[in-house]
Amino acid sequence: MLTYEPDATLAHRLDPRTKLAVQIGFAATALAHTTPRSLAVLSAVTAIVLFSAHVSIRRTLVDYRFALLILALAPLIAGVTLGAPWFDTADAIASGLASYRVLLILLVSAAYVRSTPVRDSRAAIQRTIPGKPGQLLGIGVALVFRFLPVLQADLRTIREAMAARLGTKRSAVDRASTIGILGLTRAFDRADRLSLALQARCFAWNPTLPPLAFSRLDYPVLVLAVALAFSAFV
Structure with missing residues (x-):
């Protein structure tokens, strides 16, 4: 099950706002670029993100098994036609590339979930918005x-x-x-x-949230997040 796990990885030491920025930038460029070459580069970035959080690929895929089933069926359904030739390969390939982009975004989000406590996520959102x-x-x-x-x-x-x-x-x-x-x-x-x-527990709208601060590790990662976001417009 995908939950936060305490660790001392690079991803765990980053500010949650930095990790949210990387997720947003990655999702934007993944949805904007659809060529196989772009997806190969994004796959390499995904591998680096997963390694930085020590995420197990096998365990993550098992946790995402129901989503993977839907992503796998999407190209088959997209390729089916009501007449000859009965299966459109071009539509199936386009749908398959879209499914793969979604899979990459899910894997990056798994790294965020594993490396970020819930209270830190809430603090990052409330201090940003x-x-x-x-x-x-x-x-x-x-x-x-x-x-x-x-x-x-x-x-x-x-x-x-x-x-x-x-x-x-x-x-x-x-x-x-x-x-x-x-x-x-x-x-x-x-x-x-x-x-x-x-x-x-006397639920409070504005509780005392954990302090957040950028470190030297965050700045190069923030540059990466900005580069990913801008690449969506290139």
Whole structure:
């Protein structure tokens, strides 16, 4: 499961604002450049980012398995035509390149998640975007980072319980509907408990956030982020 893991890597020592800038710049240039040569360069940048955060490729791909399934099906669906030649290779290749760009963005985001505490992410957002909009966005990001792993664990528990009761013998539609209904029930229960917990802890709109400061390591990475952003317009 993709969560923050304490470590002493280069990515862990960077300011979260620097890492957010790299993500934005990388996503912008990945969506702007669609040629195989550009994707090869972006793949090299992705490899460097993953290495800087000590991200396991195998583990990350396992965590992204459902997204990978959708990305893999997209080129096949895009290539299908209603008449001759029944499969358009050009459309399939274009869709495949788009899916690969999305995969690279997901891998870079995995490095951010592994190397950045939730409180630091909230602090970076609220200090970059002033006022209530920054507070709302910071709270939303913090809740997603904390809430999503819990929901994933609930779904995994439901699937394991079904397998233990020979649920795998049931039809795919029956299994999917059962998991969906129980998953939604758990999600609403979790949301109610979260609301009570926030009230019990006197939830504050503007809590004391961790201090942030740029170091000498951040400046060359910020230059890289700016270069990536500008490359989207080249």
